[in-house]
Amino acid sequence: MTNSICHIEIDDRGLAAPTPEIEQERKVAIFDLLEDNSFVLPERADRKVPEGPFRLSLAIRDRRLVFDVTTESGEKAGEFHLSLGPFRQVVKDYFQICESYFEAVKKLPPSQIEAIDMGRRGIHNEGGRVLQERLEGKADVDIDTARRLFTLICVLHFGG
Numbered sequence: 001m002t003n004s005i006c007h008i009e010i011d012d013r014g015l016a017a018p019t020p021e022i023e024q025e026r027k028v029a030i031f032d033l034l035e036d037n038s039f040v041l042p043e044r045a046d047r048k049v050p051e052g053p054f055r056l057s058l059a060i061r062d063r064r065l066v067f068d069v070t071t072e073s074g075e076k077a078g079e080f081h082l083s084l085g086p087f088r089q090v091v092k093d094y095f096q097i098c099e100s101y102f103e104a105v106k107k108l109p110p111s112q113i114e115a116i117d118m119g120r121r122g123i124h125n126e127g128g129r130v131l132q133e134r135l136e137g138k139a140d141v142d143i144d145t146a147r148r149l150f151t152l153i154c155v156l157h158f159g160g
Contacts, residue, residue, distance in 0.1 A: 002051050002053060003038055003039060003053075004037050004052055005033060005039045005052075005054050005055070005145075006054065006055060007034075007055040008030055008055075009057045010057075010152060010155065010156065011057055011059035011066075012156065022155055025154070025155065026151070026155045028151075029148045029152050032148050033152075037142075037144070038140075039052065039054055039056070039139060039145060040140040041054075041078055041139055041140075042137065042140060049078075050075055050077045052077075053071075053072050054071060054072070054077055055069070055070045055074070056068070057070075058149075058156060064081040065083075065084055065087070067081075067135075067139070069139070080135075080138045084157070086130055087131075087153060087157070090123060091153065091157045093126075094123045094154055095154065097119050098120060100116050101120050125147065128144075128149075129143070129146070131149055
């Protein structure tokens with residue numbers, strides 16, 4: 001599929017090591033993302049946009065989220081830097097509810113776990129919507145792709 005990400009890399013050099021739970025979230029998000037995603041670089045008036053599939057590297061540099069996009073063959077397709085500010089509150093909320101969820105799984109009945117998980121999904125959806133807004137004009141992603149990328153942003157935030 002040409003409008004997709006075929007490889008994803010998280011540049012976490014210099015960041016704190018993730019907890020086992022965070023590492024598991026990262027692995028699941030990458031697996032799910034590579035299984036099914038939609039990633040399109042919009043046409044630009046000043047240059048031809050290469051076709052995908054794309055390789056994506058995510059990093060935090062100078063307190064900014066960096067998307068480094070290349071084609072499958074390694075040709076530079078784009079690089080964009082997003083302010084982390086708009087993500088701070090939703091990332092904080094997401095980590096708090098994930099912490100509650102991880103604790104709940106250990107000791108609460110399924111009905112309470114389900115309620116916490118519904119809240120977690122709601123915050124996750126909000127993070128995906130924020131990412132879609134921030135990517136406007138840079139890359140077009142569907143909500144499922146945005147949600148999975150948001151998870152990876154959270155992983156980077158955890159170490160950042």
